[in-house]
Amino acid sequence: MLGFLRPSPTLSERNVRRSQLMMRLDGLTAGALFSLGSGGFMAAYALALGANNLQVGILAALPPVSQVIQLPAILAIEKFRVRKAIAVPAWFLAQLMWLPIGAVPFLLDTPGAAAISAVIALLAVRGLFNPLYVTATVSWTRDLVPRELLGRYYSSRFALITGAMVVVGLGGSFFVRWWQDNAAPGNEIYAYSFLLMGGWALFGIAGPLLVSRAKEPLMPPAAEESRPALSILLEPLRDPNFRRLARFLITWNFALNMAVPFFAVYMLTRLGFSLPIVIGFTVLSQVSNVLFIRVWGAMADRTGSKTVLSLAASLYLLVIVGWVFTTNPDRYFLSMPLLAVLHVFAGVAAAGVQLTVQTLALKTAPSGRATPYLGIAGMATGLGAGTGPVIGGALADFFSVRAFRIDLSWSSPNGVFELPALTLTGHDFLFAIAFILGLLTLNLLAALREEGELSRETALNELMSLAVPVMRPVSSVPGFGTVSAASYGYIKRVPGADVALGVMAYQLASSAQAAVASADRGRGLAQEVQSRVGHVLEETVERMEDVGDHGLELARHATRGAIHAGSDLGEQAERVARAAAVGTLRTLARLPVSLGETLSGTGYGAVQGALETGREPSEVAAAVLEAAREVAPELGLTEDEAASAVAEGAMEAASSAGDDTLAAVRAAFPRRSGPN
Template sequence: MRLRDVLLAMLRTSDRLAPEDVRRGIRLVTADGVCSMAMSSLQGGPFLTAFALGIGASNYDLGLLAAIGFLSQAVQLPALMIVRAFPYRRAITVASALTSRLAWIFIILTPVLFVDRGVLWLVQWLFLSAVLTSAAAPAWNSLLRDLVPTDQLGRVFARRTLLGNLVALPLTLAGGVFVDWWREQAAGTSLYAYALLFTLGLAFGLAGAVAIARLPEPRMATAGEGGLLALLARPLRDGNYRRFLAFVGAWNFAVNLATPFFAAYMLRRLGLSVFAVTVLTVVAQVANLWFLRIWGQLADRYSNKAVIAACAPLYLLAFAAWTFTGIPDPHVLTIPLLVVIHVVSGMATAGIGLPIGNIGLKLAPAGAAHAYITLAGLAGAASGTLAPLLGGVLADFFAAREFALVLSWSDPAHAFQVSALRLQALDFVFLIAVAVGVWALSRLARVHEEGRITERTVMEEAIDQVVLPFRTMSTVEGIRRLTFFPLSALERLRSRPRPP
């Protein structure tokens, strides 16, 4: 097929998609998700962190790298107008995907040609790639809104993520094995190993762009005339959507205050190898896979909000548990505790990310989804940009400070001291993230979504499906109730009449 024919095919739209076109579109969306997650597993996470540390990155530099993806989302504002002036969403998305992924070529060549340019070289190309990716977000979100039936959102994206993880999981583990093997064979040249992983990730990314190019595209509904401010004003006039934006911003701040530093914490503070870090990453992915289908079904059956409220407290407890992995130094329980943290985190994130996106899509009216979702992305981007930068500053500030609680016992013959709690550097950052996350849940309690089911109902059904055989192992009912606290409790407090 000639290039001209390919370009013309990218501009074809349909007034109405046949059922077989919808099914084909869902398969291609799933294929792109698999390729994108494979790409991310090889070009992000512990590999990108270790690569940055290998060229001299500091805590602040790591925070800056984490902030890039969010900072770049400001480009969605002018991209909104591009979608309105050029309503060919598939073409916009493909052009963005190809250029953003090809920008990684310059990062791949860093060990060969540009290693002396330091972290700034890595930052500028990651930023360019992120900007090009974000430029397609309004078009991509709007296309998904029109392509995937609303009542299938949970199942479709749960399956998309499930299959993506099934590919990303062995790639992550194999990547860790490969890096450690390379280090043994050629010490001091590990940057080349990361470059090879990035190259494989690029191949997956290009395959994903091909899948997007083959998507059927329904004709985009018009959302009325008006400029950029008028376009963004519509979701801002929606009181319920404003409350959703407040939650998204607060939650993104809490998550990105802590998560960008987990890999560095394990590599530096706990002294783990890259392979050990990737094994723990795989543990989290396995837990994520196990619960994805369950949370997706429960979100469709009850409500996304209830699923988030059931999972978010578990995620925050995992944040707090990081502070105990190195008290006072790495100890015999460090690895078991890390395994528990990653299992809980993987299980919880399976029920947070997809439902948040689903709420945004459900609350967005047809024809205006690109404006609504873009504004939600910008709300998360603003806090997501600030959070890792602040986290890096706080980590460096607290690096020279320490808070400790010591338990001591003495008798005429002996004296003992045990370090009960010791907080330093990133430990403070993790606890601050927990506090912000609790406040974010109070914002979620104010969002209205169809389906009045509490997180207790969702959690109990999840327990029925997964751990029913172990329900009788504890006789302490209050232990189970701990996971049901935040949202329903906050809503009961809000509904309680105030004294005159």
């Protein structure tokens, strides 16, 4: 009767693919229900039950603290060599607990100490089962998915999870708003009850059923010699490299979770946002997570998980400290746009962190002995993520009646003008402290060693040149190495700023490519490309505080993305290059940027895009030269001056491809237009 729980000695390729699909779909159901029992929903539910900051912190700490249950899970898996028989019952019981959690308002008075205490207790019980499922399925996945495909597998699974969280979370928030607007006084809290209980009926039952239909590969036989349980558990800690990973996981998750669990509380209380707005920002973050997780997955397979984790973690720190400036000292006109930017970058950063932490643990584990390594890694994560919210909650309550303020003032005979420059109170202190601790934690990550890892700078370049068809929009952007240019010399010293600028470059070139790809291919193609590329540049510039030093990068990114998009148009590709260059130059001519750098960047981006797409660089260079001559009068330059600046950038790009390419591109320009 329970034969479906037994592992299979052999699996066909069809069974492997089908099992991977079942595990991905299980992630979808898990993400859907998780969206109703975490983040903004759980924060709003807890506040409605009467929770304070410390209790919110305890709620956030329960899932990671429960990772200690991985200890018996590890021992059971190593002894009995089965994972499915542990995962399926544990997952069913863990999901079942959402039913009584949602029923609390029907059974106890709210708000009240008994109600919030009951929810904390029920979530603690759920924490007894969830780690059993996680430990078993992570080890199971390690044997089901080839090592070289782990990054792509987890990126696709995380994308499904996040997609489900977006749809269910956004729909649930509007249901809460509708219910609270129409419910009788005192019944508003039942909206959360209906969502949790209904979510369990739809998703909580489906998840365990999907896992039960996946096949489990037979684990390799245990070592013949009998080893004590303590020896099995301590084996990973004898590995110096794994100890470095464990130390990083503890400290990073402590710093991160001092701040992140309180983002929703901060928006609901300090900023006074409604739940749909809070969930809307969460959805924005999740959408950027989905859009970028495949980028991180492919990049991790090429450059190493540690390198991607370094990029994502530094970007996350920039996001955390950015929350300090969302009030001044209360909500002000920049709060909404700043929160939007922070949530976009938070989604990008979270995608990289979630993906690579688990993958790193898998890579450090020897084949056939992954379970104790994964278990200890999970416990290290749980220790940091469990203590961080509790300490953070206590500090938030402590700082809620304290403030630190810096004001700027100007005195004159006409009076005194005062401007509040910085105000820290309550959660602001958490964000600042978490940022400082996170900076210290990055030093621990630097000591970790991963086989085949590439440098951070190389990874920034690799992100924009992934050689797979589905990532072509990414490869249409110049390497992130541009953030090392002199114009970024000061900005990049801020932790995470180089990654943030790189993400903006990626978005700019992707948008340029999409704009060109959607342009009409018939009559009027040139005018359409000019208009769309110009529009993309204008939208990008609006999000930048200072464009004066970035003319070269903007022109380079936009032109290069357009060349990629036009590479499939055959004979019209040169027309696209010419039109894109005209649109770029005309748009940037209206901005306070260097005309020389703009022209040079246009030439550089055009030739580099041609090299990457297999087009003839000299033909593309000639097309861009015509564009420069056409626009020269509008720029206040002679045709020769414009052509010379374009030639300089084009030849610089061509020089990286060798002497033959450089000679061909040089021949496309009159001798007076380029350097000798």
